[in-house]
Amino acid sequence: MTPELGQLALILALFLALAQSVLPLIGAWRGNRALMAVARPAATGQAVFVALAFAILVSAFLRFDFSVQYVADNSNLQLPWYYRIAAVWGAHEGSMLLWVLILNVWTVALTLFSRRLPDAFLARVLSVLGIISTGFLCFILFTSNPFARLLPMPPDGADLNPVLQDPGMTFHPPVLYMGYVGFSVAFAFSIAALLGGSMEQSWVRWARPWTNAAWGFLSCGIVAGSWWAYAELGWGGWWFWDPVENASFMPWLVGVALIHAQAVTEKRGSLRAWTILLSLFAFSLSLLGTFLVRSGILTSVHAFASDPRRGTFILCFLAVVVGGSLLLYALRAPKVAGGKAFALVSRESAILIGNLMFTVAAAMVMLGTLFPLLGDALNLGKISVGPPYFGLLFPLLMLPVVLLLPFGPYLRWGNSEAPVLKQVLARAGIGAIACAVIAAFLVQGQLKAIAGVASAVWVGVGVVLYILKRWRDMPSGRRYPAEMAGMLLAHFGVAIFLIGVLLSESLSVTRDVRLSPGQVATIGGYAFRFDGVTQATGPNWTAQQGVVTVTRNGSPVAVMHPQKRTYAREQVQTTSAIDPGITRDIYVALGEPMDPNHVEGAWALRLYTKPFVRWIWAGGLFMMLGGFVSAADRRFRVKREVEAAQTVTATLQESQA
Amino acid sequence: MNPTRQRRLTIILAMLAAVIVSAALVVYALQQNMNYLFTPSQVQAGEATSYKSFRLGGMVKAGSIQRSNDSLKVTFTVVDASGAMPVEYNGILPDLFRENQSVIATGHMDGARFIATEVLAKHDETYMPKELKDAMAKAHAGKRIDEAANQDKQQL
Numbered sequence: 142m143t144p145e146l147g148q149l150a151l152i153l154a155l156f157l158a159l160a161q162s163v164l165p166l167i168g169a170w171r172g173n174r175a176l177m178a179v180a181r182p183a184a185t186g187q188a189v190f191v192a193l194a195f196a197i198l199v200s201a202f203l204r205f206d207f208s209v210q211y212v213a214d215n216s217n218l219q220l221p222w223y224y225r226i227a228a229v230w231g232a233h234e235g236s237m238l239l240w241v242l243i244l245n246v247w248t249v250a251l252t253l254f255s256r257r258l259p260d261a262f263l264a265r266v267l268s269v270l271g272i273i274s275t276g277f278l279c280f281i282l283f284t285s286n287p288f289a290r291l292l293p294m295p296p297d298g299a300d301l302n303p304v305l306q307d308p309g310m311t312f313h314p315p316v317l318y319m320g321y322v323g324f325s326v327a328f329a330f331s332i333a334a335l336l337g338g339s340m341e342q343s344w345v346r347w348a349r350p351w352t353n354a355a356w357g358f359l360s361c362g363i364v365a366g367s368w369w370a371y372a373e374l375g376w377g378g379w380w381f382w383d384p385v386e387n388a389s390f391m392p393w394l395v396g397v398a399l400i401h402a403q404a405v406t407e408k409r410g411s412l413r414a415w416t417i418l419l420s421l422f423a424f425s426l427s428l429l430g431t432f433l434v435r436s437g438i439l440t441s442v443h444a445f446a447s448d449p450r451r452g453t454f455i456l457c458f459l460a461v462v463v464g465g466s467l468l469l470y471a472l473r474a475p476k477v478a479g480g481k482a483f484a485l486v487s488r489e490s491a492i493l494i495g496n497l498m499f500t501v502a503a504a505m506v507m508l509g510t511l512f513p514l515l516g517d518a519l520n521l522g523k524i525s526v527g528p529p530y531f532g533l534l535f536p537l538l539m540l541p542v543v544l545l546l547p548f549g550p551y552l553r554w555g556n557s558e559a560p561v562l563k564q565v566l567a568r569a570g571i572g573a574i575a576c577a578v579i580a581a582f583l584v585q586g587q588l589k590a591i592a593g594v595a596s597a598v599w600v601g602v603g604v605v606l607y608i609l610k611r612w613r614d615m616p617s618g619r620r621y622p623a624e625m626a627g628m629l630l631a632h633f634g635v636a637i638f639l640i641g642v643l644l645s646e647s648l649s650v651t652r653d654v655r656l657s658p659g660q661v662a663t664i665g666g667y668a669f670r671f672d673g674v675t676q677a678t679g680p681n682w683t684a685q686q687g688v689v690t691v692t693r694n695g696s697p698v699a700v701m702h703p704q705k706r707t708y709a710r711e712q713v714q715t716t717s718a719i720d721p722g723i724t725r726d727i728y729v730a731l732g733e734p735m736d737p738n739h740v741e742g743a744w745a746l747r748l749y750t751k752p753f754v755r756w757i758w759a760g761g762l763f764m765m766l767g768g769f770v771s772a773a774d775r776r777f778r779v780k781r782e783v784e785a786a787q788t789v790t791a792t793l794q795e796s797q798a
Numbered sequence: 799m800n801p802t803r804q805r806r807l808t809i810i811l812a813m814l815a816a817v818i819v820s821a822a823l824v825v826y827a828l829q830q831n832m833n834y835l836f837t838p839s840q841v842q843a844g845e846a847t848s849y850k851s852f853r854l855g856g857m858v859k860a861g862s863i864q865r866s867n868d869s870l871k872v873t874f875t876v877v878d879a880s881g882a883m884p885v886e887y888n889g890i891l892p893d894l895f896r897e898n899q900s901v902i903a904t905g906h907m908d909g910a911r912f913i914a915t916e917v918l919a920k921h922d923e924t925y926m927p928k929e930l931k932d933a934m935a936k937a938h939a940g941k942r943i944d945e946a947a948n949q950d951k952q953q954l
Contacts, residue, residue, distance in 0.1 A: 483805070484805075485805075485808060497816055498816075501817075505820065508828075523835035523836075524833065525835070526833070527833055528831075529830065530830070530831035534820075534824065534827050537823065538820070653888075655868070655870050713893045714893060715893055732890035733891065735867075736865075747890050
């Protein structure tokens with residue numbers, strides 16, 4: 142009975158979403174306050190029903206209700222409770238429900254914190270969010286219903302895909318979706334501004350923390366995904382330029398551009414039309430990301446197979462959202478453009494160059510990702526674009542960004558003078574060259590590693606110099622407002638990331654070896670002794686567990702236990718063993734027995750040493766932190782509280798009068 | 799020229815330069831990195847001869863997997879409805895690599911053998927990547943492809 146209630150809740154939510162998208166829009170057009178006032182309660186009600194549906198699905202998983210097809214497909218009696226909850230978003234239907242739920246969370250947060258906005262504008266914003274929600278609810282109800290029954294009820298279910306049974310995977314999708322969906326706020330904002338025909342700086346100030354927070358979530362989601370690929374997929378790589386990864390990376394790149402463009406628009410009023418265009422792109426790419434992952438039209442190492450009808454639906458939805466918003470942009474953008482002029486050497490110019498690089502990079506990634514579709518359409522045959530394409534172009538596009546980065550905070554709005562910049566250039570340059578020379582001796586002339594050290598020091602010294610300058614010049618308490626602290630954190634994250642990427646890419650050693658028990662293989666100065674294979678069991682798997690003792694110059698470093706797990710439904714999953722460290726990771730993955738009938742004999746093993754690989758994710762986390770810290774700036778918030786207080790007083794006065 | 803126009807001109811010129819440079823680079827990088835997918839029968843028909851590196855897709859023939867006694871070298875045969883191609887690979891095969899399952903191997907031809915540098919098998923046993931299915935369907939228009947492989951079982 143309860144699953145049908147979930148279905149009913151979704152249908153009710155759909156009706157409320159329709160009300161939320163149509164009525165306030167008409168109200169804003171006609172100036173009808175009653176219709177505009179529908180937006181808030183409709184949004185709240187919709188959120189309640191979607192949350193109810195989600196809770197019903199969670200409880201179906203917890204109660205092993207295998208009469209629900211989705212539950213039977215993705216869980217079984219042996220699956221531990223925490224993975225049963227994660228299984229809710231482990232496949233298509235549930236993750237779409239999660240998407241809508243998160244959209245509703247953002248919408249409700251918006252209605253709570255938006256009292257300062259003009260009524261008509263807020264009505265339009267909520268209505269745009271309602272339209273998006275309507276699209277996704279229709280999608281769920283018509284093509285991918287998570288509550289569909291499976292009768293007769295099977296005694297036990299299938300299994301959650303074993304690659305998803307990992308802590309990294311339990312929170313990767315929700316966090317990633319928080320980021321994707323978060324861009325819908327900036328999107329709704331821009332559409333509302335276009336509809337209303339004006340874009341005030343105060344509205345952009347109000348939109349900024351939302352964008353920063355969304356971008357922070359997206360960064361976190363990508364880091365989690367990358368970490369999961371590294372630890373769980375057993376290939377030891379952290380980024381594969383795979384369509385599914387690119388899908389999340391494109392909105393991130395545009396998000397970087399958007400955050401900076403919004404700062405320009407808010408502080409100077411310039412680049413308004415560009416900011417609007419970027420927010421349209423950021424959200425469109427988020428939708429495209431969903432489409433790519435869910436449609437199964439691209440061959441991906443992640444291989445999410447799916448039903449092509451769904452692809453068609455999302456494709457149409459995408460066409461409506463992207464096409465509609467771009468059409469609106471073409472018609473209305475000239476009305477909202479404007480702002481102050483700026484000189485060639487100014488913060489605006491630097492941000493604009495960075496913006497160009499990031500959008501071109503996103504376009505480049507999109508071309509490489511969608512090229513197989515293009516080739517198919519043009520009848521060029523079955524093509525895929527290899528990772529070297531991205532590996533060549535992406536660093537080239539990011540080079541100007543890294544070179545400009547230390548100057549960013551020193552540049553003034555409007556017009557900047559040269560002496561200060563020359564000073565930064567000299568100091569950061571000397572630091573970078575000195576460190577590069579020292580590094581050259583340590584890494585035996587690996588060019589990539591030297592470049593990594595030099596670029597990281599270049600960026601890092603630039604950031605640290607600015608921190609010191611603020612410390613000297615400003616009175617305490619005013620030195621690092623949250624907005625600036627966030628910027629400095631994120632930029633410092635870039636330096637850490639550069640070290641991680643370039644050092645681990647150039648200095649990693651990988652070897653596939655064949656080892657009999659007792660045999661030793663030496664790579665990167667570490668000796669790996671294979672001590673045979675034992676049996677291990679977990680809640681819903683049994684495993685052959687290798688024992689590998691790692692020593693360096695005779696002294697023990699670690700005993701590692703890579704596993705080859707067999708799950709309840711005969712799915713095999715490699716679980717690698719990692720000995721983490723700040724300056725290096727040691728990584729062992731168990732391949733297969735050379736003779737399947739003699740598991741006590743020789744095995745194939747994959748051994749890695751990966752210097753500084755952890756710095757990649759540390760850098761990403763710094764960037765994430767930067768996004769969140771910036772979003773918490775009081776400058777964005779105080780006025781809202783003041784405004785809220787005023788509203789309260791106003792209502793009090795009204796009630797007294 | 800007034801400052802506004804000068805600024806606009808600078809921006810337009812910078813954008814134009816960026817577009818030209820990136821377009822040239824993209825074309826170059828694409829040319830270097832396009833990988834075509836062929837099935838064994840297409841390769842035997844000589845369709846892949848002009849490509850140094852390409853991807854070979856098909857099913858692993860039952861009983862064809864052979865391991866070397868003293869190294870990680872493994873050989874197997876990839877088949878489609880009317881062709882077969884011996885493949886040699888040196889390394890660890892993916893978890894889902896099994897007989898009668900679809901694989902996509904990246905590599906090059908060495909005489910009559912295909913030397914693979916990367917082998918991908920799919921997460922879901924009954925699922926065949928759409929592009930491989932299409933390629934096999936195209937190579938044998940009218941012939942039947944394994945029914946199980948044709949059904950896109952939907953699972954994440």
